[in-house]
Each structure stands twice: as C-alpha cells, then as structure tokens.
Amino acid sequence: MKQAVGTLAPCSESARSDAEVLLAAVTGKPRHEPYGFPERHLASPDAERYRCWIERRCAGEPVAYLLGQREFWSLCLRTTPDVLIPRPETELLVQTALNLLAHTQQPRVADLGTGSGAIALALANERPDLRVTAVEVCGAALDVARDNAAALDLRNVEFLQGNWCEPLQGLEGFEMLISNPPYVASNDPHLAQGDLRFEPSLALDGGPDGLAAYRQILGRAHRVLRPGAIMLFEHGYDQGVQVPALLREHGYTDVSSAKDYAGQPRLCFGRWPGTAENC
Template sequence: MSNADPPGTPDTSTIGGLLAAACAQLAPAHSTARLDSEVLLAHVLGCPRSRLWAYPERRPARGQTARFRALVARRLTGEPVAYLTGTREFWSLPLRVTPDTLIPRPETEDLVELALERIPADTPTLVADLGTGTGAIALAIARERPRARLVATERDATVLAVARANGLHLGIANIEYRTGDWCAALSPGARYRLVVSNPPYIPTGDPHLAQGDVAFEPGTALAAGPDGLDAIRRIAAQARDFLEPGGGLLLEHGYDQGDTVCRLLATLGYQDVEDHWDAAGQPRVTVAIWVPATGPRET
C-alpha cells in the first residue's frame, strides 16, 4: 500500500492496485469497467494488456500513474475509451479515431463480410464507400481484396484526413480518398460493382443520442432526419447513376429500419432486395441489385 492509500484500499502504486481502484470507480456506471481500466492503463504504459496480468506488482512511473488517473476521471464523465486512447480496432486493423469521427462498431464488420462475398479476389473491381469516416469499411475491403480499387468519400475534409492517415499507416494503397457529399464525390460516368455505406440513421429526436458513448460522437455521423432515413434515401437515389448493371448497393441501418429500407429500395427500382441480420439477430444490412430499366423511374 502506498502512503497515499487509506488502510484496506488497493496499493495504487502498483499495476494491480491501480486497476482494482479504477474498476471500483468505474463499475457503478460502466459494465465494461475492468476492460476499460485495462485498455486505458495499457495505453498509458505502452504495453499489451497481457503485460498487466503478468506483472501486477510492477510500479508505473509517477507521471504514468497521474495520466492514467486523469483518463479514468474522463471515462467517469462518459467519454468513450476510443477517444481517450485515440484508437479502435476494426477487422483486426488498428485505426486512429478522433472526436471528429464516428467510432467503428463491430456490427459494421457484417457489412464488410457481405461486400467481400460480392468482390472477386482475382478481378479488378471498382467499389465506392460513401461517408467513410475513419476509413474502416474501405480499409477492411481493400486489405482483403488488393486487386479492387476503392473510392472513399467523406464530406468533412478533417475526417477524410483521418481516413487517409489510417491508410498510410496500414500501408493500404488501393484506395482513393475524395471530399464530397455521398455520390457527389464520384466521377460522372464511373460505374461501380458495389456502393457501400454506413450512413447516419438515427432519428434526430432519439433520446439515445444524449446517452453513453454516443453523446460524445459527432451528431452529423449519427442522425439523419425525423425518421433517421434522410441519408439512406439520398444515397439510394444517387447510387443508381453510378452502379454498373447488376451492381450492388449495401447499406447499414438501424435494427428497426430493415423493412422500411427494403421497401424504399424496391420503390426506387432495385431488385433482389434482401435484409441481413447481425450476430445479435437484428436486421442490420440491406443488399440490393441495380438493373437499369427503360422508361421513367422514381426519384
């Protein structure tokens, strides 16, 4: 026990004691208190989490202890761990994140898997990722399909710079980064095998926007109109001018929006519209095929 610790409390001069104290602080508000504490301390010490378990008796430097306690205090206010560390893993890729970017979620990996099923490994293929954010989707696809050429669009140049930096750090070169709103950044006349997107889809009045990690994330990356579907409507309408015949549109959406999104795409003339479920058994990604038809079409 350190001189600063009252009797009966963990020795917070050691790794084990620091973790125990942080867990006790975070547990009332966060079900992931132990994981959060380990991730934050490993970040401060610059070591893997396994090192914390192996050497709980080791004593961090005083400055490291102070920095860790400061991060725990910020986590107590609800600030996401990904913003505190500046990183989040997606598809086994370490990605830089900032408060300007949406934090990549594990369920979005389902969108990547569905895209990869539709991209031949040995054929040059053109794919667009709209609203790329950190670049998570585009980078995962580009890593798995090195012969594919991806165009990642983002309307916020500051956010796009984060995606570009992630690509450089990971050594993934088959992505072109463009500033622009959805399909407006795509070249006129270009035709894509796939257009994929994880757009904002939360209704603007949803109370969840003020709760948990989401409260700290950029609202423009989360909310899209009264029913949450404004961005999806725009993407679905615009993508028809950029998909090759038989090309696919893949859209992530909210758990309760699947039927509505399927009907929207069918109304716009898409065919073979299907909803796909995530690991939690919730509708998460809608896939549709674009086959141009003659005559007027819905807008």
C-alpha cells in the first residue's frame, strides 16, 4: 500500500484514496483493512493485477474505468470509456428534480444525453411512479445505460437513441426535461488533462463557447413540453449567467439557479409557459 501511494503521489491528487479503493477491489476486503493487518501480503495474481492498475492509474486512467463501475445516488452503475463518469455534483441535479416534481403525480420526464443512465435511473429508482425516457445519441453508451437499468431491475425507464429532443417528437406532454449536456469549450486545455483525456469527447465538448448543446436542446424542447413544464440543466461553474440567459431568451419563465456543494453555480431551470413566443 505504501509503495502504491508513493507511486501515485506525483500523478494523482487522490493517491491514497485511489490506492485504497483499488486494493479493496483486488482483495474483496474493506478498503481500510490493510492498516489493521500490515503483515499480510497479496497472492501473486492479485499483486500483479494491483500493480497493473496502479500503473494505469498513474498514467491518468480514471479509477471508475479501471473498476468498471461507479456509485451514484447509492446505485452501483457499470461505467465504461463509452460514458461520462457520474460526478457527485450531478446528484444535486437529481435532488432538484425530485423537489420540483414532489407534488406531481406520475410525471413524464426525459433525461437528454443519459450516458450511463445515472440521472434517469436515480430518478426512476427514487420515484417508481415516474415515466422516464432516457435519450442518448451514442449506441454504445445507450447499451451501458440499458445494462444498468436491467441490473437494477428498473422497469419504468424507456431508452431512445438520437440527438437530444429529436427522438421525442410525437411524444408531447413531458412535465420535465433534464440534462447534463457537454459544456466544456472546445479549446479548454482541461480536455487534454487528467481524467478528462480518457472520457468521451462527445460527452464533454460543448463547442466553441461550451453552449452549443444548450442551444440545440432549447431549440426543440418547447415542442414536447406541456405548459408549465420544467427545463432543468446542469452547467459549468462559469456558466451561471449564460445558461439562465438562454432559458429566458427562449421564452422560459421563473428562471432560477442553484449552487453546488462547493458554492459554485451548477444548475438552473425554468418553466415553459406554453406559448410560441421567443422560440
């Protein structure tokens, strides 16, 4: 363990945590057990597997991809390089959606750009009466989301392949559209750094100003939302002015914003009044 932490320290800000989590996955034991039994040694096959994982993590490969899973909203989700790794801050999006829908019976909700299915499945698990439609343009990512739904035995979710709102045409009457779209600007140097190097660019690259996906979604969303329905977005920490402004420009009212657990602007939502103005 000590050697693994030392190896990871120059290349990971979470070296000790990474080493503990990977060792626990190899041994099947609680992550802190090695500290109570320092005399124990890994068997040869386990030691080789652990060494390989440490090397790959040191090269920047995310722990979630090494393990093939990530916990989100207390759900264990299969996670592959075809999908964005679910982030803790996105749980705020789920909680906000649940709060906004608390008094709506059997609401119809669509998760646009579902990826691993994290948002859609968290909502479906928390509210069995929800009718959730998960939309994803990438077929490989949609397969991961379907597998996660099957593993969790969640049957109130349907999956559609396509770009943003396009597969929803003809399915009018949604009480909420929710999305964590790509919002990193194409020239942002962070895309070539750290874990982001390994994640799908389709789920990260938001165009020249990071707002391309928001414009595409808002250009069609009004066609499937019922009057008074909610459009709910996650956005970048530096987009707390631009994304709410886009909602207003497209005719949404009662636009509100919220900060994440670090105090950074992270999400916004507005209500569709049910008119064709500003579309």
